[in-house]
Amino acid sequence: MNSPSVTTTAVDVTALADALRPxxxxxxxxxxxxxxxxGVSPEQMTILVAIKYAPGICAGDLAxxxxxxxxxxxxxxxxxxxxxxxARTTSETDRRRVxxxxxxxxxxxxxxxxxRRTAWLARRLGALDPAQLDAVAAAVEPLSxxxxxxxx
Numbered sequence: 001m002n003s004p005s006v007t008t009t010a011v012d013v014t015a016l017a018d019a020l021r022p023x024x025x026x027x028x029x030x031x032x033x034x035x036x037x038x039g040v041s042p043e044q045m046t047i048l049v050a051i052k053y054a055p056g057i058c059a060g061d062l063a064x065x066x067x068x069x070x071x072x073x074x075x076x077x078x079x080x081x082x083x084x085x086x087a088r089t090t091s092e093t094d095r096r097r098v099x100x101x102x103x104x105x106x107x108x109x110x111x112x113x114x115x116r117r118t119a120w121l122a123r124r125l126g127a128l129d130p131a132q133l134d135a136v137a138a139a140v141e142p143l144s145x146x147x148x149x150x151x152x
Contacts, residue, residue, distance in 0.1 A: 056099035
């Protein structure tokens with residue numbers, strides 16, 4: 001695969017985006033595959049991670065955050081609850097509000113998937129030469145900025 005033309009004064013951002021998109025998509029697919037190996041779908045992983053970082057979130061707020069319909073989210077949450085990965089808890093301040101929390105099994109599953117993903121990625125990184133590894137390390141911060149909520 002040819003790299004985009006890069007000069008010291010300007011980068012063709014469209015060409016760079018076009019070159020970067022396929023490897024990032026493949027990387028995402030491989031990491032999602034590790035979740036499936038653990039018995040959970042990518043959508044379920046997304047929900048589990050969201051609940052981990054916002055314990056007590058209600059299904060409606062979760063649906064809005066993930067841009068899915070409330071009925072679709074309810075179905076996904078019910079499946080996670082049935083599998084013993086999440087629990088519904090009534091708010092102590094508003095008895096009408098039901099929040100979601102991870103169960104111990106949900107926490108263990110997240111750790112297991114993270115460990116599998118990290119091990120897969122570490123194996124792949126270990127195959128790079130030192131200069132390539134340095135380039136990947138240097139790209140972490142700018143790539144992280146691309147996907148932050150508040151943008152670059």
